[in-house]
Amino acid sequence: MRVSAHRPGPVIAGVARILDLLWSSGRRARRAIRGMACAGRFAARGDNFTFDPDGVYTYETIEVGRNVDLGHRPVIMAARSRIRIGDNVMFGPEVTIRGGNHRIDRVGTPMIAVEKSPSDGALDRGVTIGDDVWVGTRAVILHGVTIGRGAVIGAGAVVTRSVPPYGVAAGNPARVIRLRWPVETIIEHEQQLYPPEQRLTTAELAALSDLPRPEARPMPASAVRG
Known part of the structure; x- marks a missing residue:
């Protein structure tokens, strides 16, 4: 809906502000009530979990960790598979996560009419998002x-393809353009956040060595002390 931007008189402007406040208060109350009603429908959820009740979710197939913010109006859907989101994860607005897929190879049948069979497991793969993403x-x-x-x-x-730990991915289709930090810094980060048994293994760290390292940035002059 588009609204004309002509300047109203002071009385009309005052009435409009009051109506806007009433509408906004009612909307916030509705969202709060809906949020409380829907939060328990997720398959699993941790503490300090924030989600937008105006988003689209297949609640029963979504597992969410602790300290997670799913952002503004996401679409997170999986009819049969699972979507698992780890701890300390944040989304920007309008993120879409889609588990499952449709068959497009049946001759003589509209795609919407194709029924999936138990053997179509490759079409119903889920999505996993690790911690600190x-x-x-x-x-x-x-x-x-x-x-x-x-x-x-x-x-x-x-x-469309998996992203390794600490990778920075962008584009369509997305590709890993670099690591967040050099491997040495990743090791330091892991040591500060995770117990030994949960840290990346030597083999996993070695695999990261093949990815582009972040470019070294010159130190600003203000940071140099004589």
Whole structure:
């Protein structure tokens, strides 16, 4: 809906402000009530979990960790598979996560009419998002994808393949453009956040060594002390 921007008189403007306050208060109350009613429908959820009740969710197939913010109006759906979101994860506005897929190979049958069979498991893969992940505005994450711990997904990215831990992925289709930090810094970060048994293994760290390292940035002059 588009609204004319002509300047109203003072009386009309005052009435409009009062009506807007009443409408906003009612909307906030409705959202709060709906949020309380829907929060318990998630398959699992941790403490300090924030979600927008105006988003679209298949609640019973979504598991969410602690200290998670799902952002403004996401679409998170999986009819049969599971969507698992770890701890300390944040989403930008309007992120889409889609578990499952449709068959497009049946000759003589409209795609909407194709019934899935138990043997179609490859079409119903879920999505896993590790701990400490940031997913940017309007990113799309498709079925079968695993986002590794500490990764960053750029705004508008379409993620069709898994992203390694601490990878920074962007584009359509998304590709890993670099690591967040050099491997040495990742090791330090892991040591500060996770107990030994939960840290990346030597093999996992070695695999990260093949990815582009972040560019070294010159130290600003203000930070140099004589």
